Amino acid sequence: MLPHTLVSDERRAAAAAAATAPNGVPTPAPTPRIGLMLVGWGGNNGSTLTAALKAHAHQLTWRSADGVHTPNYLGSLTQASTVALGTKSTSHNEKVYVPMKDVLPMLDPKDLVIGGWDISGAPLANAMRRAAVLPWDLQRQVAEFLVDDAATDATSDGARAPLRPLAGIYDADYVALNQRERADHVLPFPGQPWLQMAQIRADIRGFKQKHALDRVIVLWTGNTERCVPLMVGVHDTPRAMFRAMQQNHAEIAPSVLYATAALLEDTPFINGSPQNTLLPGLQTLAQIRGVPLAGDDFKSGQTKLKSVLMDFLVSAGLKPVSLASYNHLGNNDGHNLSSTAQFRSKEVSKRGVVEDVRVAARENFDHAAGPDHIIVIKYMPAVGDSKRAIDEYVSDIFMGGKHTLTTYNVCEDSLLAVPLMIDLVVLMELFQRVKYQTVDADGFQPLHPIASLLSYMLKAPVVPARAAVVNALGPQRRALENILRACVGLQPVNELELENKAYRDF
Numbered sequence: 428m429l430p431h432t433l434v435s436d437e438r439r440a441a442a443a444a445a446a447t448a449p450n451g452v453p454t455p456a457p458t459p460r461i462g463l464m465l466v467g468w469g470g471n472n473g474s475t476l477t478a479a480l481k482a483h484a485h486q487l488t489w490r491s492a493d494g495v496h497t498p499n500y501l502g503s504l505t506q507a508s509t510v511a512l513g514t515k516s517t518s519h520n521e522k523v524y525v526p527m528k529d530v531l532p533m534l535d536p537k538d539l540v541i542g543g544w545d546i547s548g549a550p551l552a553n554a555m556r557r558a559a560v561l562p563w564d565l566q567r568q569v570a571e572f573l574v575d576d577a578a579t580d581a582t583s584d585g586a587r588a589p590l591r592p593l594a595g596i597y598d599a600d601y602v603a604l605n606q607r608e609r610a611d612h613v614l615p616f617p618g619q620p621w622l623q624m625a626q627i628r629a630d631i632r633g634f635k636q637k638h639a640l641d642r643v644i645v646l647w648t649g650n651t652e653r654c655v656p657l658m659v660g661v662h663d664t665p666r667a668m669f670r671a672m673q674q675n676h677a678e679i680a681p682s683v684l685y686a687t688a689a690l691l692e693d694t695p696f697i698n699g700s701p702q703n704t705l706l707p708g709l710q711t712l713a714q715i716r717g718v719p720l721a722g723d724d725f726k727s728g729q730t731k732l733k734s735v736l737m738d739f740l741v742s743a744g745l746k747p748v749s750l751a752s753y754n755h756l757g758n759n760d761g762h763n764l765s766s767t768a769q770f771r772s773k774e775v776s777k778r779g780v781v782e783d784v785r786v787a788a789r790e791n792f793d794h795a796a797g798p799d800h801i802i803v804i805k806y807m808p809a810v811g812d813s814k815r816a817i818d819e820y821v822s823d824i825f826m827g828g829k830h831t832l833t834t835y836n837v838c839e840d841s842l843l844a845v846p847l848m849i850d851l852v853v854l855m856e857l858f859q860r861v862k863y864q865t866v867d868a869d870g871f872q873p874l875h876p877i878a879s880l881l882s883y884m885l886k887a888p889v890v891p892a893r894a895a896v897v898n899a900l901g902p903q904r905r906a907l908e909n910i911l912r913a914c915v916g917l918q919p920v921n922e923l924e925l926e927n928k929a930y931r932d933f
């Protein structure tokens with residue numbers, strides 16, 4: 428691996444500005460205005476994200492039974508976790524930690540301009556109430572801020588127009604039939620994907636212009652679609668995809684149309700759901716255009732814990748022989764997943780999370796088998812967004828013994844997913860600005876458009892063709908930390924600390 432230097436655009440611009448600043452003090456570059464367009468904006472995740480960022484922006488406080496609360500970013504790597512930079516020169520060698528968001532210039536989430544699409548026309552305040560995720564005292568206060576600050580068309584009483592999604596692309600063949608009554612706000616041209624994709628492109632341009640944005644990121648938090656069977660001549664190249672769209676081919680999913688529109692508008696696309704949106708043709712298009720993609724499926728709760736526990740068991744030399752993962756939930760996502768085809772998409776991404784440790788322990792597992800692994804998801808309206816996950820891990824241990832580990836994990840689905848959505852957007856925006864140079868190259872170049880650095884937030888990371896998939900949470904986080912450290916000229920974390928292990932006079 429050739430040594431290379433990683434310099435963020437910000438540092439290079441700051442260095443250039445410092446070199447030319449008259450008094451030596453560089454004038455800070457203007458903060459870019461970044462937009463976030465959510466597909467599925469009116470869903471539990473989309474409405475909760477929007478309301479939470481409004482609560483931050485307006486410094487709202489609210490009461491629950493346990494007292495007064497203020498907004499926080501708990502669960503977000505960038506906003507609520509730290510990075511170890513090194514050790515102090517004190518005799519105790521105390522480590523120095525800084526907030527991850529302070530290692531490099533990163534987007535402040537509350538500055539995001541949020542918009543997007545939904546096949547449900549509910550205004551965001553109604554969608555937030557429908558989601559029933561946030562406490563009522565906060566919902567009551569934030570509702571007045573869920574208005575369109577840039578709208579020119581005030582309502583009849585002069586109030587600002589409510590935030591409302593743009594019409595979405597609805598295809599009953601891709602989501603559960605139980606979503607049909609929700610689809611009251613859909614684009615025309617049903618069955619004409621090329622025209623629908625063109626409209627999404629126009630929506631992105633319009634959103635960017637309306638809010639005077641420098642850049643936009645599109646994030647799919649829509650319902651889980653059925654996966655498509657990959658077809659040569661349809662999904663394998665950009666030209667094949669475009670031809671299939673122009674010929675109204677049935678195996679072009681709505682999510683693929685949003686993703687294609689985003690890439691053609693030079694806008695990164697992130698897939699927060701498990702369906703195989705990031706087709707080979709789409710990945711090729713991303714590389715041709717140099718526009719980043721990331722996916723699939725937010726890793727928020729049950730699977731996140733599994734990606735830790737499997738790494739622990741296998742790296743401890745134990746041999747997991749069975750994993751039973753069950754959960755029930757009562758939100759609309761669960762309702763959609765109660766349909767077989769949509770469940771299958773989710774099952775694939777939840778099952779695949781053990782692949783890296785299975786390969787790592789190949790000599791312990793039979794090549795074919797690996798641990799028995801079952802995934803069960805049930806819809807139970809009564810629990811709403813508060814998913815209940817029950818897991819059992821059975822492993823072979825020393826001298827024919829068995830070890831059984833059982834977890835009961837109440838995952839507040841949206842309150843765990845939204846911080847990850849924030850990280851996906853903040854880091855996608857940052858990595859768009861990071862460039863690197865190898866010793867033999869004559870200039871800096873961008874990172875690979877398939878943004879596998881965002882794997883920590885995703886159950887089924889999509890990675891560049893020659894790269895191996897990493898699912899284990901620890902290595903995923905270290906990769907993130909190390910790229911941030913490299914951008915500020917620090918060596919990768921390797922836990923060696925030879926200086927504390929080599930013999931010397933203390």
Ligand SMILES: NC(=O)c1ccc[n+]([C@@H]2O[C@H](COP(=O)([O-])OP(=O)(O)OC[C@H]3O[C@@H](n4cnc5c(N)ncnc54)[C@H](O)[C@@H]3O)[C@@H](O)[C@H]2O)c1
Pocket residue numbers: 466467468469470471472473544545546547595596597598602609648649650651652681682699700701724725726727728758759760763839840841843844
């Ligand atoms: N912890 C989590 O919440 C979590 C974790 C991993 C993945 N996910 C995935 O994130 C997605 C959203 O989760 P949620 O709980 O917010 O679900 P949700 O059902 O509350 O929201 C999905 C929204 O997408 C809209 N929609 C569906 N198809 C659309 C289309 N083609 N265009 C525009 N809008 C469309 C729906 O009307 C709905 O408002 C789901 O696919 C879910 O599987 C969620």
Ligand SMILES: O=P([O-])([O-])O[C@@H]1[C@@H](O)[C@H](O)[C@@H](O)[C@H](O)[C@@H]1O
Pocket residue numbers: 725726727728729730731754756760761764773777804814838840886
């Ligand atoms: O991330 P995680 O908790 O393993 O997975 C979750 C599933 O267990 C849940 O059934 C589904 O509704 C959520 O969208 C999420 O995908």
